[in-house]
Amino acid sequence: MREIVLDTETTGLDPAAGHRIVEIAGLELLHHVPTGRTFREFINPQRDMPEEAERIHGLSAEFLADKPLFAAIAQPFLDFIGDAKLVIHNAQFDMKFLNAELKAVGLTTLPSDRAIDTVAMARKRFPGAQVNLDALCRRFEIDNSARTFHGALLDCELLAEVYLELSGGRQPGLTLERQQQQRGGAAQSVARAARPARPHSASDDEKAAHDAMLAKLSDPIWRQ
Template identity: 65%
Template sequence: MREIVLDTETTGFDPLSGHRLVEIGCVELVNHLPTGEVFHRYVNPERDMPEEAFKVHGLSAAFLSDKPLFSDVVDAFLDFIADSTLVIHNAEFDMRFINAELARIGRPTLPMARSLDTVAMARKRFPGAQANLDALCRRFGIDNTHRTQHGALLDSELLAEVYLQLIGGRQPGLELGTLDRQGASRATPVVRTSRPARPHAATEAEAEAHAAFVGKLKNAIWGRNSAEE
């Protein structure tokens, strides 16, 4: 089972107000385990960067000015996610921005049904508790001390760990195999030692010894069978 943990950074909260996507980060999971395959791109939003957004992710308009446009990275992005389920923290937000960018360049949008919202999962499991990424990292003992600002790839990596805890935690001891470098399941080979077949036919001496023993028995079953035959 392949899933993609996804996060984005933007210039603001509403794509309908002219805000744009500026960063995409994705982490691949196969059978709920990270494969090491990631997708990460900065995107030129073709506009300024509001101070409020800059304080969140630290991506300035100057830094993004020489980065590719969304239209330049969209094919690589869509190839990476393929038809996999998208695991997203507050999925509606990220999906709205991705779909706004897709619609802007005339591409089909992604159905919300493809997304799995970890905020909803956390609120269902821990009613009334904080469900933001930092709070969930603290709850599950996940080290996020290096997260001084939001970042799409970093947040996807942390979310992948949070997601695995939300669904019950890693249980590598139950894995029947390992993941190869492409993330495909590979069975662990089992080495068995064959022993030569045991001979079951009695030797002539054994047959004579058995007949002598049976001859000493009264009304032996072996004798009755022989007489019947």
């Protein structure tokens, strides 16, 4: 089961108002486990950077000025995600921006059912609780101390751990399976010392106590 944890950073909240993607990142999962394959690109939005957006992700217009346009990274991005499901925190936001950018360069947009929204998963599991990424990291004791800014790739790495917990946590056999794969895929047999069988017949004292108890009963079934 291949999935892509996905995140974007933008100049604002709405592509219809002229806001653009400035960073996009993806992290590949196989059966909920990161494979090490990632995708990350900074993008020149061809516009200014609002101060409130820069305070969130730390990306200035000057830093982005020499970065590629979305048109240059669109096909490599689509090649990376393939037909995998997209794991996104607040999927509606990122999908709205991605589809606006794809449409602008004449490429096919992504259907909404491609996305797995971890915000919706968290709200269903923890009704009434905070479900932003920082809050979920605290809940699941995931170290997010490096998250001084919202960075797309770092957020993908944190979200991959959160998604694993929201999906039920690590399977008990996962560590053992990895250890066996590292040893060549075969479990090592362990020699066990044979133990003598325990005696189960009653002792003479136990038989005498049993006979004494029966003597106190009238017509016990054990003597019929």
